[in-house]
Amino acid sequence: MAPSIQDNFPSTPGKVKMERSNYFGRVTNRWHTSASAKLFLFSVFLLAVTIFICFRITANGMVEGYMSTAYTSTNGGTIRSAFKSDKVWDQKLLQSCTPERDDGLVVLVTGAAGFVGSHVSLALKKRGDGLVGIDNFNDYYEVSLKRARQKLLLKQGIFVIEGDINDAALLKHLFDRIQFTHVMHLAAQAGVRYAMQNPMSYIHSNIAGLVTLFEASKNANPQPAVVWASSSSVYGLNSKVPFSEADRTDQPASLYAATKKAGEELAHTYNHIYGLSVTGLRFFTVYGPWGRPDMAYFSFTRDILKGKVINIYKGPHDRDLARDFTFIDDIVKGCVASLDTSGRSTGSGGKKRGPAPFRTFNLGNTSPVTVPILVEYLERHLKVNAKKEFIKMPRNGDVPFTHANVSLAQTQLGYKPTTNLDTGLKKFVNWYVKYYGVPSTKTRSL
Numbered sequence: 539m540a541p542s543i544q545d546n547f548p549s550t551p552g553k554v555k556m557e558r559s560n561y562f563g564r565v566t567n568r569w570h571t572s573a574s575a576k577l578f579l580f581s582v583f584l585l586a587v588t589i590f591i592c593f594r595i596t597a598n599g600m601v602e603g604y605m606s607t608a609y610t611s612t613n614g615g616t617i618r619s620a621f622k623s624d625k626v627w628d629q630k631l632l633q634s635c636t637p638e639r640d641d642g643l644v645v646l647v648t649g650a651a652g653f654v655g656s657h658v659s660l661a662l663k664k665r666g667d668g669l670v671g672i673d674n675f676n677d678y679y680e681v682s683l684k685r686a687r688q689k690l691l692l693k694q695g696i697f698v699i700e701g702d703i704n705d706a707a708l709l710k711h712l713f714d715r716i717q718f719t720h721v722m723h724l725a726a727q728a729g730v731r732y733a734m735q736n737p738m739s740y741i742h743s744n745i746a747g748l749v750t751l752f753e754a755s756k757n758a759n760p761q762p763a764v765v766w767a768s769s770s771s772v773y774g775l776n777s778k779v780p781f782s783e784a785d786r787t788d789q790p791a792s793l794y795a796a797t798k799k800a801g802e803e804l805a806h807t808y809n810h811i812y813g814l815s816v817t818g819l820r821f822f823t824v825y826g827p828w829g830r831p832d833m834a835y836f837s838f839t840r841d842i843l844k845g846k847v848i849n850i851y852k853g854p855h856d857r858d859l860a861r862d863f864t865f866i867d868d869i870v871k872g873c874v875a876s877l878d879t880s881g882r883s884t885g886s887g888g889k890k891r892g893p894a895p896f897r898t899f900n901l902g903n904t905s906p907v908t909v910p911i912l913v914e915y916l917e918r919h920l921k922v923n924a925k926k927e928f929i930k931m932p933r934n935g936d937v938p939f940t941h942a943n944v945s946l947a948q949t950q951l952g953y954k955p956t957t958n959l960d961t962g963l964k965k966f967v968n969w970y971v972k973y974y975g976v977p978s979t980k981t982r983s984l
């Protein structure tokens with residue numbers, strides 16, 4: 539008679555195991571036979587499966603298209619990503635990223651619901667590039683304005699994801715699904731004076747966020763080229779005018795400026811080690827329709843219309859402060875030209891294959907205007923006299939003046955600003971009045 543399974547694995551407790559000399563074998567065999575042992579083993583199995591699934595969630599942040607990640611915010615505390623991915627979401631992503639022209643770029647635009655980000659996104663879409671935006675919709679200034687910009691972009695078929703650039707799992711998901719040719723990085727904590735109130739928000743967005751984005755970009759295969767927003771504030775206390783890219787930038791006057799300067803150094807590192815093509819753009823006080831309410835031209839407009847007093851700062855020796863105010867349309871042209879001329883990253887999957895372009899450009903207007911003159915232009919376009927108070931410039935990181943030399947951008951990008959402050963403010967005021975309305979005609983006196 540052929541031996542049965544039973545013969546090979548006899549159920550008699552201890553029989554086979556007793557033949558083995560090891561202790562664990564004996565114990566296992568005894569457990570095997572009782573009902574409670576089976577229950578125990580089943581529980582262990584269930585536990586192992588649970589641990590495995592949990593591990594998968596933590597490691598990948600995603601199970602079957604649903605992402606639920608947690609990451610530590612540099613503001614302190616843990617942020618849970620609101621990002622959810624499913625087939626519909628991925629379809630929207632794919633659609634938004636599909637170019638409508640041959641050789642169209644495929645761009646990840648960070649800060650897409652922001653001032654510069656929304657304008658650049660629309661310009662790219664208009665010429666047939668594929669793009670997706672990402673924005674964390676933080677409440678540094680009115681969120682409704684960011685939502686309105688998002689709506690505008692959606693109308694043009696641009697998908698803006700609500701997410702933070704510090705969310706590495708979200709970025710990985712995007713880079714896994716889309717082969718971006720470029721990253722247009724415009725997400726940042728802006729504002730020079732707010733840095734004294736909330737310094738960590740600058741570290742969170744302008745340093746930690748930047749590194750997270752560079753990490754995702756250098757890990758991508760092929761790597762995209764990165765164009766990102768630095769700032770004229772890096773010139774800090776530099777007094778040589780006009781400011782040229784080669785001038786010293788080691789005397790920042792604000793924490794904001796220091797984070798932008800740090801960003802430039804980090805950019806160099808990623809270019810040097812990983813072959814990432816990086817272009818840093820030093821924007822000079824950008825203004826225009828859909829602008830940022832925290833900026834002087836915007837808040838002055840709001841307060842002038844409300845009949846409220848505006849504070850005009852005076853510099854050392856009672857001098858007027860001046861800025862090289864640059865109109866948004868000129869900045870957009872500079873951004874798009876930077877993408878078009880970026881050259882390729884040479885690395886792949888984190889390995890450098892050769893040197894890649896590393897560029898820095900001033901994007902300014904080349905003709906500084908004092909703040910009192912800016913107010914005069916606003917008064918004329920608003921047809922309201924401002925109630926002005928001149929006060930000493932607070933010690934909060936401001937610099938007395940900025941003035942860009944843009945010859946490098948002119949030769950390499952074909953950049954040529956064409957809108958003067960008066961014309962640009964007229965366009966801004968037209969937009970402002972349409973968007974917010976005018977509080978009351980009684981306050982208008984010009």
Ligand SMILES: O=C(O)[C@H]1O[C@H](OP(=O)(O)OP(=O)(O)OC[C@H]2O[C@@H](n3ccc(=O)[nH]c3=O)[C@H](O)[C@@H]2O)[C@H](O)[C@@H](O)[C@H]1O
Pocket residue numbers: 728729730768769770771772821822823824832833834835849850851852859860861909936
């Ligand atoms: O180019 C940059 O890198 C930066 O530009 C912008 O900073 P700034 O040039 O400081 O613009 P903004 O605040 O509009 O003040 C304009 C003028 O009004 C003066 N100012 C301001 C407020 C006030 O109440 N009174 C006043 O006189 C003030 O002293 C200044 O002289 C961006 O905000 C910043 O994010 C960054 O991108």
